Amino acid sequence: MTESMVGPAAGVGAGAGVRGGPGVAELRALVAAAGAAPSLHNAQPWRFRPTGDGPGVLVFADPARAVPLADPDGRGMLLSVGAALFNLRVAAAQLGLPVEELDLMPGPLGVVGPDEPVAVVRFGPRGVPYELAELAEEIGRRHSSREPFANRDVPEAVIGELVAAAADEDTVLDVLEEAGARRVLALTAEAEARIAGDAARRAETGSWLRTEAAQDGIPERAIGPQDHEARVPVRDFAGHGPAHTQRFEALPQVATIATRGDTAADWLRAGQAMERVWLVATARGLRISVLHQAVELPDTRWRLRDPEGGIGTVQVVLRVGYGPPGAATPRRDVDDLLRDPAGER
Ligand SMILES: Cc1cc2nc3c(=O)[nH]c(=O)nc-3n(C[C@H](O)[C@H](O)[C@H](O)COP(=O)(O)O)c2cc1C
Incomplete structure (x- = not known):
């Protein structure tokens, strides 16, 4: 993963990225938060990629991690990806990255494939942490x-x-x-x-x-x-x-x-x-x-x-x-979540 994957401008530091967008470390923090979300059978059917045209993140469902009999139409998969997307928004709030645009299912109607994002998150100019940040600590406790x-x-x-x-x-x-x-x-x-x-x-x-x-x-x-x-x-x-x-x-x-x-x-x-x-x-x-x-x-x-x-x-x-907190369950590596699916074929 190189800095240039975060956006068109090269040479930005690990903190602030292109035009104040997420740098590499921040992108990883966003994706780690997203990856902590609940998912059907803990399949974690999601992938992420920086947008190529400005600060933001593309969110993909990962059909290779579908649960076809329980979830033939992908409803549970997209519920899971939606949960991950919310965590990503909370982590963005903590980093002071305002979500300027959130597009759900931006591609051709109903298409959920490895190359078609199910959501596009675009960040506006960096500011201070905002309201949703107060939920950030709960991500690891849930x-x-x-x-x-x-x-x-x-x-x-x-x-x-x-x-x-x-x-x-x-x-x-x-x-x-x-x-x-x-x-x-x-x-x-x-x-x-x-x-x-x-x-x-x-x-x-x-x-x-x-x-x-x-x-x-x-x-x-x-x-x-x-x-x-x-x-x-x-x-x-x-x-x-x-x-x-x-x-x-x-x-x-x-x-x-x-x-x-x-x-x-x-x-x-x-x-x-x-x-x-x-x-x-x-x-x-x-x-x-x-x-x-x-x-x-x-x-x-x-x-x-x-x-x-x-x-x-x-x-x-x-x-x-009210009751016991429940046990922590494992998660995939952030590197795995950021791997370009196209690169695997
Ligand atoms: C769409 C969806 C359906 C789920 N269905 C069940 C279920 O029927 N029973 C259950 O105990 N947990 C269910 N879960 C919870 C997952 O098993 C759980 O989120 C996953 O194992 C990760 O564990 P965690 O929530 O403790 O992080 C579901 C989660 C999602 C997102």
Whole structure:
């Protein structure tokens, strides 16, 4: 990697890059933050490249890291990339790099390929750190927590903050009342049972389980127990079934994130919202785990829609509460995330 990859001007230092844009060290910091995002099965299906025509970053999905059976249309992949994009924006805020332009799906409609960016981030003139920077510390603290949570309600004021975080990303977060939570948990349980009953899907999930050091996938230590009472349909990554159970919270607190439309750009939006909500929640001492099973099957996804006529398509289901922080999971090297896919062919 050379300085000239950061932008057209050569000879800039490791700090400020072309026209005040990111230098090499800063680009690496942006990409490291992005790479810490949550992703479906920790596949980390993303790549990054500096824009060639001014300070900025091109964000790519990496179809080589798709999870085809769980995610045939790439929804989960773009949710994951959206989460990475949000982290990149937080890191940019910390560096005082204002996002002047953020283009989602700028290429030909619906194309997600190794050479077609799914987002373009352009930075304006460097200034001082700005608002989103306050979430920077949470990026490394955020983990999926699949453990039982305490029977303790999330205060209304915190719920308000989570709703606002989602709204800032043009999505709608709904923290469900008891009946709504039970309905969504039942749909998730139904989807989980169907997924668990599908040998090919079970094999695909199992292929992301890691028992030794790796840079991706889900280490065994990050997998929690199954719910003894079967109230929380946690994904059965290891195929343990009910062998390893504990008592979970009596009434799980469930939040959904919905988008108005259901396009690839909406999936990126929902991913950014998920990560923004997750980082704000982390700052407030909350834990989160994703319950994605019902989103993965078209009919249960349809039935996740708010029966009272709420907007759009539910893209994300989160279990929210107070409990253990969850284990850190591995990440790919920044060099790997910055490698030019075209150079590999
Ligand atoms: C689109 C998407 C779907 C996910 N689905 C689930 C799920 O159904 N169950 C689960 O426990 N975790 C799920 N996760 C969480 C990932 O497994 C997790 O982010 C990844 O393993 C990295 O771990 P971390 O969140 O602790 O950094 C999902 C994450 C994303 C972005």
